[in-house]
Amino acid sequence: MDEIIKNMSAEEKGQRIWKEIVMKGKDCDASLCLDLIKNGADVEAQDMYGWTVLMTAAAEGYADICVALMDKGADVNAEDEFSHTPLMYATVNGHADVCALLIERGATVDARYGERDTALMLAAARGKMDVCMILMENGADINAQNFFGETPLMFATKKGHVEVRAALLERGAAIDKRNVNGQTVQAWAQSQGYPDLAKTFHTYHVRKTFSDAAAAGTPRRRKILRRKPGQG
Numbered sequence: 001m002d003e004i005i006k007n008m009s010a011e012e013k014g015q016r017i018w019k020e021i022v023m024k025g026k027d028c029d030a031s032l033c034l035d036l037i038k039n040g041a042d043v044e045a046q047d048m049y050g051w052t053v054l055m056t057a058a059a060e061g062y063a064d065i066c067v068a069l070m071d072k073g074a075d076v077n078a079e080d081e082f083s084h085t086p087l088m089y090a091t092v093n094g095h096a097d098v099c100a101l102l103i104e105r106g107a108t109v110d111a112r113y114g115e116r117d118t119a120l121m122l123a124a125a126r127g128k129m130d131v132c133m134i135l136m137e138n139g140a141d142i143n144a145q146n147f148f149g150e151t152p153l154m155f156a157t158k159k160g161h162v163e164v165r166a167a168l169l170e171r172g173a174a175i176d177k178r179n180v181n182g183q184t185v186q187a188w189a190q191s192q193g194y195p196d197l198a199k200t201f202h203t204y205h206v207r208k209t210f211s212d213a214a215a216a217g218t219p220r221r222r223k224i225l226r227r228k229p230g231q232g
Contacts, residue, residue: 005035005036005039006039008036010040010041010042011042011045013036013037013039013040013041013042013045014036014041014042014043014044014045014053015042015045016032016036016041017033017036017037017041017045017053017056017065018045018046018047018051018052018053018056020032020033021033021053021056021057021060021062021065022047022056025060026060028060028062030062030064030065033057033062033065033068034064034065034068037065037068037069037072038068041053041072043069043072043073043074044074044075044078046078046080049080049081049082050078050079050080050081051080052074052075052078052080052086053069053074054066054069054070054074054075054076054078054086055078055080055084055085055086055089056089057069057086058086058087058089058090058095058098058102059089059090059092059093059095060093061090061093061095061097061098062098063095063097063098063101066086066098066101066102067101070101070105076102076105076106076107077106077107077108077111079111079113082113082114083112083113083114084113085107085108085111085113085119086102086107087099087102087103087107087108087109087111087119088111088113088119088122090102090131091119091122091123091128091131091135092122092123092126092128094126094128094130094131095131096128096130096131096133096134099119099131099134099135100134103134103135103138109135109138109139109140110140110141110144112146114147115146115147116146116147117146118140118141118144118146118152119131119135119140120132120135120136120140120141120142120144120152121144121146121150121151121152121155123135123152123164124152124153124155124156124159124161124164124168125155125156125158125159125161126159126161127156127159127161127163127164128164129161129163129164129167132152132164132167132168133167136167136168136171142168142171142172142173143173143174143177145177145179147180148179148180149177149178149179149180149181150179151173151174151177151185152164152168152173153165153168153169153173153174153175153177153185154177154179154185154188156168157185157188157189157197158188169204175201175204175205176205184201185201186198186201186202186205189201
């Protein structure tokens with residue numbers, strides 16, 4: 001095998017890694033891939049749709065292969081024909097460790113494919129809590145809107161991912177953003193026959209409003225709030 005690898009061109013080595021991961025998935029020979037990278041594989045090898053070796057490794061969660069590829073200069077923000085990045089592929093498959101590595105190496109957290117979804121939207125829609133946390137901790141825009149006006153909170157809510165929804169709200173996700181139909185997430189919940197969920201958003205809004213008002217209140221307002229019963 002060492003002799004075969006030695007006689008391959010850089011492009012052939014890169015394509016061999018791509019095929020090994022794509023064809024075998026979780027059963028791929030990681031040590032072979034690492035040997036190919038070490039021996040000069042083209043780390044930007046891709047298929048006809050622009051799907052790079054790093055994208056395949058990220059999609060399957062091979063952190064060690066991703067590191068080896070990036071060490072050799074693989075483009076962490078490469079885009080395929082559909083504008084998907086390695087971070088997006090790692091995100092949709094729930095590989096939080098790979099997401100963290102990609103971000104550490106310079107992956108654009110709020111990159112979009114076309115005018116559509118960011119990685120956080122993709123993670124929220126799929127209930128990938130660990131990935132959502134990694135993205136938010138690294139500055140992902142929790143109120144970003146796609147072409148349809150949808151936010152990460154809307155995705156989490158529509159798909160029923162309660163834990164993700166709570167995490168987004170805890171970090172200040174806006175509930176007054178509107179989609180292209182003019183609906184807020186509360187209005188959507190009401191229209192879909194989820195009155196309890198709509199009430200939850202209303203309660204959150206009321207509490208946040210009072211909390212914000214108390215935090216930004218004038219000295220006079222704070223004084224009034226501290227008056228004892230019966231004081232004028």
